[in-house]
Amino acid sequence: MQTLDLSLAQDVLAAQPFSRLLGARMVSFGDGEAVLELDVRDDLRQQHGFVHGGVLSYLADNALTFAAGAAAGANLVTSGLSIDYLRPATGRTLRAHARVVRAGRTRVVCRCDISTVDDAGTETLCAVAQGTIAVV
Amino acid sequence: MQTLDLSLAQDVLAAQPFSRLLGARMVSFGDGEAVLELDVRDDLRQQHGFVHGGVLSYLADNALTFAAGAAAGANLVTSGLSIDYLRPATGRTLRAHARVVRAGRTRVVCRCDISTVDDAGTETLCAVAQGTIAVV
Amino acid sequence: MQTLDLSLAQDVLAAQPFSRLLGARMVSFGDGEAVLELDVRDDLRQQHGFVHGGVLSYLADNALTFAAGAAAGANLVTSGLSIDYLRPATGRTLRAHARVVRAGRTRVVCRCDISTVDDAGTETLCAVAQGTIAVV
Amino acid sequence: MQTLDLSLAQDVLAAQPFSRLLGARMVSFGDGEAVLELDVRDDLRQQHGFVHGGVLSYLADNALTFAAGAAAGANLVTSGLSIDYLRPATGRTLRAHARVVRAGRTRVVCRCDISTVDDAGTETLCAVAQGTIAVV
Numbered sequence: 001m002q003t004l005d006l007s008l009a010q011d012v013l014a015a016q017p018f019s020r021l022l023g024a025r026m027v028s029f030g031d032g033e034a035v036l037e038l039d040v041r042d043d044l045r046q047q048h049g050f051v052h053g054g055v056l057s058y059l060a061d062n063a064l065t066f067a068a069g070a071a072a073g074a075n076l077v078t079s080g081l082s083i084d085y086l087r088p089a090t091g092r093t094l095r096a097h098a099r100v101v102r103a104g105r106t107r108v109v110c111r112c113d114i115s116t117v118d119d120a121g122t123e124t125l126c127a128v129a130q131g132t133i134a135v136v
Numbered sequence: 137m138q139t140l141d142l143s144l145a146q147d148v149l150a151a152q153p154f155s156r157l158l159g160a161r162m163v164s165f166g167d168g169e170a171v172l173e174l175d176v177r178d179d180l181r182q183q184h185g186f187v188h189g190g191v192l193s194y195l196a197d198n199a200l201t202f203a204a205g206a207a208a209g210a211n212l213v214t215s216g217l218s219i220d221y222l223r224p225a226t227g228r229t230l231r232a233h234a235r236v237v238r239a240g241r242t243r244v245v246c247r248c249d250i251s252t253v254d255d256a257g258t259e260t261l262c263a264v265a266q267g268t269i270a271v272v
Numbered sequence: 273m274q275t276l277d278l279s280l281a282q283d284v285l286a287a288q289p290f291s292r293l294l295g296a297r298m299v300s301f302g303d304g305e306a307v308l309e310l311d312v313r314d315d316l317r318q319q320h321g322f323v324h325g326g327v328l329s330y331l332a333d334n335a336l337t338f339a340a341g342a343a344a345g346a347n348l349v350t351s352g353l354s355i356d357y358l359r360p361a362t363g364r365t366l367r368a369h370a371r372v373v374r375a376g377r378t379r380v381v382c383r384c385d386i387s388t389v390d391d392a393g394t395e396t397l398c399a400v401a402q403g404t405i406a407v408v
Numbered sequence: 409m410q411t412l413d414l415s416l417a418q419d420v421l422a423a424q425p426f427s428r429l430l431g432a433r434m435v436s437f438g439d440g441e442a443v444l445e446l447d448v449r450d451d452l453r454q455q456h457g458f459v460h461g462g463v464l465s466y467l468a469d470n471a472l473t474f475a476a477g478a479a480a481g482a483n484l485v486t487s488g489l490s491i492d493y494l495r496p497a498t499g500r501t502l503r504a505h506a507r508v509v510r511a512g513r514t515r516v517v518c519r520c521d522i523s524t525v526d527d528a529g530t531e532t533l534c535a536v537a538q539g540t541i542a543v544v
Contacts, residue, residue: 017179018188021157043153052154053201053214054194061189078189079379079404080220082354082490084517084540085213086510101536102494106378107351107406109492109536111519128509128517130538132352132404132492134379215515216540218354218490220381220404222374237400238358242514243487243542245356245400247383264373264381266402268356268488268540270515289451290460293429315425324426325473325486326466333461349493350461356488 004069006030012074013066022058026066032100034066039093040116051089051116057081059096060112060129067098068108068133079107081131089126091116098129108133140205142166148210149202158194162202168236170202175229176252187225187252193217195232196248196265203234204244204269215243217267225262227252234265244269276341278302284346285338294330298338304372306338311365312388323361323388329353331368332384332401339370340380340405351379353403361398363388370401380405412477414438420482421474430466434474440508442474447501448524459497459524465489467504468520468537475506476516476541487515489539497534499524506537516541 004012009029013019013036022044028035036059038044046052065078098112114127140148145165149155149172158180164171172195174180182188201214234248247266251259276284281301285291285308294316300307308331310316318324337350370384383402387395412420417437421427421444430452436443444467446452454460473486506520519538523531 012183015183016188017181018190019182021179022190043157045153046155047148047151052152052194053197054154054158054190057193057197057217057219058188058190061193065189078221079351080218080381081193082216082218082538083193084216084509084538086512086517101492102533104494106408109352109494111536111538125510128519128538130490130492130519130536136378215487216517218402220373220402222376222381237356238397240358242544245358245488247400247402261374264383264402266354266356266383266400272514284455287455288460289453290462291454293451294462315429317425318427319420319423324424324466325469326426326430326462329465329469329489329491330460330462333465337461352490352492353465354488354490355465357486 004074009066019062022055029066030070032067032071032103034063034070034098036063036096037093040091051094053085056089056114056127057083059094059114063096063098063112064110064129064131065133067100067110071100071103072108072135075136077134077136079132079134081129083127083129085127087126089116091118093117095123106135108135140210145202155198158191160198165202166206168203168207168239170199170206170234172199172232173229176227187230189221192225192250192263193219195230195250199232199234199248200246200265200267201269203236203246207236207239208244208271211272213270213272215268215270217265219263219265221263223262225252227254229253231259242271244271276346281338291334301338302342304339304343304375306335306342306370308335308368309365312363323366325357328361328386328399329355331366331386335368335370335384336382336401336403337405339372339382343372343375344380344407347408349406349408351404351406353401355399355401357399359398361388363390365389367395378407380407412482417474427470437474438478440475440479440511442471442478442506444471444504445501448499459502461493464497464522464535465491467502467522471504471506471520472518472537472539473541475508475518479508479511480516480543483544485542485544487540487542489537491535491537493535495534497524499526501525503531514543516543
């Protein structure tokens with residue numbers, strides 16, 4: 001099992017072209033947790049001006065998997081996830097904070113909170129997710 | 137309730153900057169079904185060269201909601217979804233085919249199949265999703 | 273890998289005390305599909321007289337796992353599932369029909385339709401589910 | 409909106425024949441939280457002697473909905489839920505602790521932790537769930 005630290009996790013994120021396209025950055029990583037952030041910009045929106053749900057589900061997918069990686073190493077495959085949207089996402093920055101709930105030998109289950117952060121730094125929860133990552 | 141047809145649904149899709157960024161197109165719409173396609177390109181990939189799971193979850197989110205719109209009109213909010221990934225997504229094109237399972241007065245439940253399509257036109261299922269869309 | 277047929281699957285079901293308590297029966301099994309039925313009776317209801325959602329989620333859980341068993345043998349652990357309720361469940365009998373979507377080496381993904389059947393034999397879909405079963 | 413307290417919530421639970429069949433009791437209720445317990449007995453098991461997953465999904469369904477009721481009153485319909493199983497459930501008692509994540513005007517999203525409790529009172533998490541309850 002390859003052990004990951006923040007620097008290595010940032011390298012993995014940087015090796016994901018889709019994460020670069022969206023502008024995601026890894027701001028915290030370790031002990032079964034991962035925090036991804038992403039600045040809101042116009043081409044991440046849907047037709048009403050809110051952040052597209054697909055951006056939130058991308059963040060959930062990636063943060064859940066990185067959190068699993070912070071407990072179980074790099075050889076992982078995302079098995080699936082559920083996401084519930086709570087309110088329209090606006091604000092300056094999106095933050096996805098995922099935590100391992102249980103790291104088994106073959107499966108890691110994680111939860112993720114996705115918030116918007118406004119200019120004053122206030123977080124507002126806008127989606128919650130839960131997912132399973134397979135250890136390969 | 138605003139009734140949508142393919143042309144109007146394409147206009148809604150074109151009004152989503154994030155869908156333009158990813159290059160999604162609406163190829164079929166009506167009777168409680170919607171089909172979105174998207175050409176695979178390098179900046180949609182993750183670190184191993186496969187399409188990022190976040191692209192698949194975006195397609196699921198959007199196709200599920202458009203399918204609901206094909207039954208219940210345009211005033212919808214995506215409530216949540218579950219996606220299970222089946223195999224790494226490669227190929228030339230991604231296709232998301234969503235269908236309404238039940239259109240109630242306040243909630244529409246849909247399912248979605250997400251496939252990759254290779255150069256010969258062969259479809260390979262790579263993810264399945266299920267979601268609920270609220271009628272507002 | 274132990275191969276299951278209808279008779280063996282019925283034996284497994286009969287070996288589940290909780291399935292006996294609820295009165296579930298296996299009416300079809302094979303080729304990656306399983307159909308469970310259960311007669312509605314008063315002690316399966318919630319406070320408004322409808323079948324309790326927990327009965328539907330039990331049926332989904334069990335049918336999904338048996339369908340996986342019809343493709344991948346008996347050494348399975350249910351990993352997780354999502355269920356969306358469509359309408360209150362009434363009627364005489366509940367029927368859960370699960371099918372394998374993809375049987376991989378380590379994971380099997382299935383879908384399940386749960387219907388009520390009235391005295392005339394008419395099926396009404398009341399819940400849909402999707403789940404992942406791990407091969408151990 | 410009818411306001412619920414612990415005593416009234418216990419009355420609602422007692423009015424669910426299926427909850428009586430399984431032996432569920434409401435041990436805490438209020439402020440957007442609900443805790444259900446249930447003593448493990450032989451007829452709640454599956455073929456390997458563990459508690460059947462359907463019992464855990466029943467607990468998740470019910471605890472999620474009661475937690476929503478602790479924030480949004482009694483006129484609720486469970487929309488759907490996702491559950492991930494973490495380990496086989498054994499022990500003397502099952503405890504499901506659900507909390508509201510976000511109570512909107514038309515939808516309440518909750519999370520639930522399901523644990524087994526052994527004779528010494530030690531809790532072991534065996535499943536996590538997330539669900540949406542519609543306000544009607």
